Amino acid sequence: MQEQRKVSVRVPVLTRVEGEGALELDIDNGVITNLKFSIFEPPRLFEKLLEGRDFQEVPDITARICGICPVAYQMSAVHAAEMAFGVQISPWTRALRRLLYCGEWIQSHALHIHLLAAPDFLGFESALTMAKKFPRVVKRGLKLQSIGNRIMRVLGGRSVHPVNACAGGFYAAPPLDDMRALQAELLAAQEDAYELVRWVASLPMPADEQRFTSVALSHPDEYPFNTGRLISSDGLDIGIEEYDVHFRECQMAHSTALHALLHGKPYLVGPLARVNLLHEQLPVHLLALLEGSDVQFPSRNMFHSMAARALEIAYSVDEAIRILEAYTPTDQPHVAVTPRAGTGFGCTEAPRGMLWHHYDFNADGTVKTARIVPPTSQNQARIELDLYNSLHAFGLEHDDDALRLRAEQVIRNYDPCISCATHFLRLKVNR
Template sequence: MPESRKLSIRVPILTRVEGEGALELDIDNGAITHLKFSIFEPPRLFEKLLEGRDCQEVPDITARICGICPVAYQMSAVHAAEMAFGVTISPWARDLRRLLYCGEWLQSHALHIHLLAAPDFLGFDSALAMAKIFPHVVKRGLTLQGLGNRLMRVIGGRSVHPVNTCVGGFYAAPPVAEMQALRVELAAAQEEAYELVRWVARLPMPADEQDFVSVALQHPDEYPFNEGRIVSDAGLAIDSADYAQHFEEFQVPHSTALHAHLHGKAYLVGPLARVNVLHEQLPAHLLALLAGSGVQFPSRNMFHSMAARALEIAYCIDEALRLLDSYTLPDQPYVAFTPRESTGFGCTEAPRGMLWHRYDFHADGTVKTARIVPPTSQNQARMEQDLHQSLHAFGLDNDDAALRLRAEQVIRNYDPCISCATHFLRLKVTRT
């Protein structure tokens, strides 16, 4: 099959970036002449598996796409169905979804910062080695991660692949006593979260300024989790229904993970993109925690993505406390609806970035077709671009072990998935 035809085919599947990856570098005369970042995870056919399923099955099925950010997949799915069927959820359900999202961001960001990224900046090869010298740092990370998991368990029914979310709201309302207990734990962790921002901002980070476009959801009244328009720092401002008119997914021969472009160019989604675009919506007392550090937003240094995650952890603690202050039991945790033949779009912010869904439904509420665009595939092209520029700046005369470590650090900035981010890389370097 001709190469051009391969690239024009959109494979109706969803791949998950997990397992091992490889980076091939050809270096000629001190310059990279070829760079190929490959992901090998086989397709899992989620988009096809959803066809024929009832709309209420979709949130639980899509949650299985990822064990770290199942809430994001559920939320994009329920928002798409609610748009398709004209469902307006209650303010109580909206607040509870926001609170559930706080839990997911907390556990994902805390795990990434303390167990995956921090060892890079402190000179350790693992979090276990780091814990021997900095036990309080690792303990803080596990505490914050555990708190996020408890939020997800109390609200969602369990911490991994929650089961309480449904089209129209929630199947059941969490008990008041358990929510009040969560509030006590969150209040106790608030100062730790603030100190985390200060600590991360003081870490020695490479100076690696690059030019890229940041893309995120934007809501006029709040820092967004699961509602808003899609915007960029280059002037984009569209509704989620218009995503496919501006963004393009495409296959590359060397990877099972799809790549994506915005108007023909690579772009960034995720914590750094969000803070770059939306920093003015973060509370002033959180941004003040960066005072005196070398980290300021907006930033063109991808290594500042860890500071962006720390800011979002602090924001999640504050926001969860605000939402829990007014928590009461509703008369009914969900609203009834009538399915119809229609199309719906859902776009929310997973910990790793913007997650877009589209569903075409039959009149009985079953799925006709599904399309899911996860954040990792949206960042793939930007990751390759970043690797090319970062390794040049780092110095291609470094030995292969040093190049591998720097490449892994670059990829960890994007946190594409847990296993890829920790031990993903097989490096092949050809020098001429």
Template structure:
């Protein structure tokens, strides 16, 4: 009888997800009999911390949930409050929020591609080692990331945990000369974003076809950031207020991080899900960058997530340039807000996928209760499913070190907050 291999993987994580994580893998007779991807994080209690807080405090508090995608948390929060209080923001504020979101997508995607994912496909231990062979690529990536941070700083007041967004619009309007200078910087770097797409889609990526359900926001007139209905490629089409009727978060006994199902099954959110569902809303000149490459969408290869991120960087660059060209100073940067007892929902597309908020407010505008469903918890069940299928396809007779590397690559495809997306697996093998 073939010996059983039990692989226990301990995961040191960075500050964005506190605690430890582990991948536990039991292999018996060439089959995975047990797979558990656990994240051990102490309770952060953001939903409870929000209770009793004034509605204008909520965006800045929720921004602290993530240092990489604070805009997503702010935007979902302000949309929920505006729905609850019946606030209609101006077209100026809507456009500026879209610009702010462009900055977050550019910086987050550029960081993931160059510092986390690309070294996997090129055989380097880390980005510093990759930079010795591909200095131009890493330099270009850091430049793009810096431009994303610059958008967030100019529009949001600072690049980490911006402070300018508020319920009703923005606290202040960015200066016209700063916005024109930012536009010129982005126009000068547009070619870099296009070159990045061509480079990424021709990287050597494993061919690992799987069957999964993609979920994303859909807006009839634009590639979505802040608004839309929730759709899937298996027929779902609902308003954001119906989320809890179709999606279910649940606790697994081996992890403090929640899992989520759509109609009882795992699903995917994030850049690959968005491009799979919404590719027809991307400009033709961006899709033409894929010509002659092995990457085509829709794709059932999770390793094509990096190509989807590159496409979204190029899209965000073009969209930011368009919005900056149309920018003008408003009469007022925000509209008045009259509070009432009500419930509001907010749902936006964080770099890592769908981010859903629900708030019940008291008549004075303080929070009665809150619920926040981040992309990482929504992808957790899909990650486990992917690990099971990918490791089987890779070959369980490979060495423990090889299995460890493939598991790291699979998990990094989801960019499950930067803490879990580092080169992180330490392997301990117990043999029967």
């Protein structure tokens, strides 16, 4: 047997992954014998902090879990409270929640594509260096991100950690003039969103076919943001309250984030999982934007996640325009909520994937217990399996720097929000 060579490599700050983590590989005779993608940020204790809080405080507190996808945390929280208290929201509220979600998807996906992922596919160290050769592409991405932020600001009161959402609806109805201005801005950006899909689908993407299970919310009448049943590519079809029957969280010694498994196996949540499962619910004119490219859905190439994000940006722009066209203000932006003792579940589709909440409430509406399962922790086991498969396919004979770059590309492809569940990837290779 070839003697095992041990090499330790420390990588400087990586600014295109959110959070802090490390990857360690043991390679023996051309085979990975051990792989650990470690998340070691300290626990943030949000679930414990929620205990004893009034139900109307929960959306604003959970929004602080993430500055990029606060709406997802708010919406899962308000849906759980509404389930527990038997609240029926109005069609007006339901439409505006979809619009708020459109804003979050647009800004988050645009940020990831242009500032985090695209440099990987084009060989640039950062979006700043990429902008020198592709200035129009980067400007278009920043424009789309800005529009998403503006939607969140108009509906939520501010674009980061919005404060207008509540159980029962919204505290205040957005002014009609602001909504008409949003509509005009989105109409002007519609073709930009379509061009983005064509551009992303034309990028050189590694051929990396893998078998994996996709999981997402499903709704019979719409591409889902807020409501639906949980389905998988392996035939799962359950109510969100049945999550614990089929999914299991487990602690790994090398990570402060829990790993989630479906029937004992890793699974995928996020844009690729959604488009794989629900592409038939996307408008035909959006899927037609992929014609002539190598990207088709459903896809088993994990690197097609970026194309799925671009499709969801275009869908969100179209959907936002549709909702805004029908908008009229109301003097009853929320319905009354009467708290009671009970249990509620909330499950929505964050930009990075399915986000599940479970709350037990006391009779006065305060939180008895809280549990939050973010998408990044659900994807962590899948990321490790993807790294194992992708690095073998890439070739372990490459030097440590080349392996690090490919590993970073694989990890960034999931757009992990590690402090919800990395600015820094430390790679240690033992050969």
